[in-house]
Amino acid sequence: MVQTFKHQSEYKVIGSRPVRHDGFDKVTGRAIYGGDIKLPGLIWGALTRSPHAHAKIKSIDTRAAEKIEGVLAIITSKDMPETEDKMVDLGEGDENPRWTSNKLMAQQKVLYKGHPVAAVAAVNRYIAEHAATKIKVEYEVLEAHNDVDSALRKDAAIILESLEGDDLGEKIHNTNLAKHEKYEFGDVDKAFTNATYIEENTYTMQMVHQGYIEPHNATAFWDEEDRVKIWTSTQGAFTARTALSNLLQLDVSRIKVTPCEIGGGFGGKIPVYLEPIAALLSKKTGRPVKMMMERTAVFETTGPTPGGKVWVKIGADKEGKLIVAESKIWFEAGCNPGSMIEPAAQCIYAPYDIQNTRIDTYDVIVNKPKVAPYRAPGSPQVAYAMESAVNDLCEKAGWDPLEFRMSNASDKDTRRGDGVKFSVIGTKEVIKATKNSKHWNSDLGPAEKGKVRGRGISHGYWFNIGLKSSVNLNVNKDGTVTLIEGSTDIGGSRASISMQAAEVLGIPAEDVRPSVVDTDSVGYTDVTGGSRTTYATGFAAWEAANNLIVEMKKRVALYFDRNHKDINFESGVFSVEPDIENEKPERNITFKEIAEKIDDDDLGGPVNSVGSVDLESAGDGFGMHIADVEVDLATGKTDVIRYTAVQDVGKAIHPSYVEGQMQGGAAQGIGWALNEEYFMQDEGGMVNSSFLDYRMPTSLDLPKIETVLVEVPTPLHPYGVRGVGEVPICPPLAAVGNALKDALGIRFSDLPMNPAKIIKAIGN
């Protein structure tokens, strides 16, 4: 049953901006990250990786490496436990452990450049890395497929021979097509015949990486009783435990995952990469084993979000009603099935109310790293296509693109492209706030000589997920409360979760002391991802706090010698009305005062509580961005000169971190729009696998990103919180593209829209 809430308009803690609980340790460099882990007897692991994107492994010769002094163990795929062939739910996406095992340590073939083929453990990092280069692997190189068109060619080399593809329910073999799905509502073909204006285009894009600063790392110790301890940088300690349980064929209770502080993830630190390898090297040596990736390996073997192709065709009647939309979405899954085609279908039409819709999605295996979630996985790509098409349709018909979006906006009960109907959403409020924003009401200003300016807008949507979270609270003698949770803190979630407990308890946010703990020390909690943490773990904290009040009332009742049902609690004060009959006076006591008494008096022992939730959704999130660009006509360089992100955030618990999420998402989206891409060699393999050549924007490449927080609280959450972290990466691609169109009169339908492409287009 879904609980619904009515919301207060005034809060004491919610909406304020306290200093984050983890801030001091982080700015002083004292916070413990995975790279800081040191254990007695620690040794290092390193991987031998494939230089080829697609090849048969003919032989692996480890003899030379074994002879190197300091080498303690070598493993290959033969040492990986036999795994089950089944799909396992990992929170934000599921995976088949058999394929995952093959992805982490190649069996008969290598499927992407950098694919591990062997691992070495040695007394130090340098010997391990050196020995890894001395493992001789003989390959038979096969044709590599870098993109969906190449992989779907009739004569294409088959990448995963064991793959059974699913083409609209029909099983297919000898194919690189993992899945083809279709969603259809209304009468699309008829609607197109009724449309006065039709816009159709194909949009292409390359893989891009999350680009977190901290590389993947893992430290593992496998003891004599087959208990495995893991210290790692992960977005989900429990998800890592589930994945490891499947890969290592151990019960979950034998694995303890300690999530260290995390230097960014954006979805890319949900899968495990080094953890199972370090564990198996530890098993073989009896020593704790540490592994860390180089940046090259991070780019070449972890993370990216799919590149691919999106074809969109939309039609409107002569009054400006969007009556029909059709799309085909091809995504690169990488070496295993599982690109983000489902979310893409869920998101593509979400900002609009369209009666006739069709979507075909294709999940395509290519010789690239297996994709991982990246901030609203699948949504930015389709928003780029849809929002470009909508602007071009408006231009064709002479309609204002903002008014068109308003008159066709989705609302409560609008059906999404995948059939799901919305609860209360803020699409219209976001458009209205955009229209009223300072940015929208200011001139673009004159361009410098030789340059031109343009302005663009775009919608973005992410559904946000709910899932499971647990929180434990303990009352301390000094009136503070420890909050035990299992959500890795990436973007200030210790603060946003603590604040929700503090609001209930009537105490300052600083008096809640949050700890993110290992998998043995708190109840199951899903990943920090899907924009769910402040929503779901915050919900659990709210529930735990309410349960704590119930407990505290019992103690207050004992202390006042009254019935606990008569104890009231408001604004941090417990009170009880006078009991005239029994000659008992009115009494009251603050949370802190009663906390101080509990240890001293016979009041029932330590006070603690639990919150545990399993939630459907974190409230649909909509955003709209405005981008102003200036293009140098001689060099093709684009500068984003002004940028505003407007978003329905439900309720901003800690507005600074909400604004930070919106600015961060916009920054990543701007990078994706203008310069970021996996630049591939013909024979497969990424060549720009360094921060130098991957060209993410630096602080000097971005204007101050203005934010407008719209608050349409979702009735699904006690405070109306909506997930906020993912929406803001969805609009920038088309917002920048539409601004370029405004500036140059040219539609760029291939990402990134970099200077070379701009110069080429201007020249033509």
Add this chain to the structure above:
Amino acid sequence: MHPFNYVAPLTVKEAIDILEKHGDRARPLAGGTDLLVQARGNKWDLDAVVDVKKIPEAMQLDVSNNGLTIGAGVPCYQIYDHEKIKSDYPGIVDGAFIIGGIQIQSRAAIGGNLCNAAPSGDAICPLIVYGATANIAGPSGNRDVSVEDFCVGPGKTVLKNGELLVSISVPDPPSGFGAAYERFIPRNEMDIAVAAVAVSVTLDNSGTNFESVRIALASVGPTPIFATKASNSLQGKPINERSISEAATIAKDESSPISDMRGTIEHRKQLIEVITKRMINKAIKRARG
């Protein structure tokens, strides 16, 4: 990468001895901002790195009437923070100021940038247009090589086994001289040139004619290119839009870029033409003060 020795000799002679002994298995270390990354990337299999920063000649930074001498190990920040260099050699500062960020500039040396011999090396083209000379010491004595002749291929220089770049000499600019360097990158900082141009001009007494011009191009060939045809085309010519445009077109033709992850042939050629024009004009402006 495997463990290697770190050696910090106090004299040029000592450094040469070590370099000669180890051959390819030793590299001089100035700032290390390229070398250490390359060593970790297994470009070199090293037995030793030879730190030049304790050798006085490699750390000198001297400006006099005879010109500017930059020790091979002098970090970029010392160059762009030096008042006299800023006022008298702004084209050199243009390059030193854009190599990496502040942390990199605190270590990275102009000499190191030259020895790294990247086609995109931001310090190299400015040195070429200033007519700078590389002062090399080696087992069989010292020799001087013009900077435009120093790089012979990507990552390759004229340095022979045991030879060490000790310093770079830049002649005192004559009156009527101005120089400037600019690169194109798609971002605003922290990137490698897609294409770059340095220009120096010496104007006649009237300030309306080019007496001589030097144009150098980066990231559009296997080495930084001294564009002699474009340079010569302006010799004795009046300063006007036509002469400048012609020189820029010739510079474009002298470039021989490739298409790679950093840019396309088409884009790079266009950039050379655009930046050459911009840099000639900037150099003229500086020459006129």
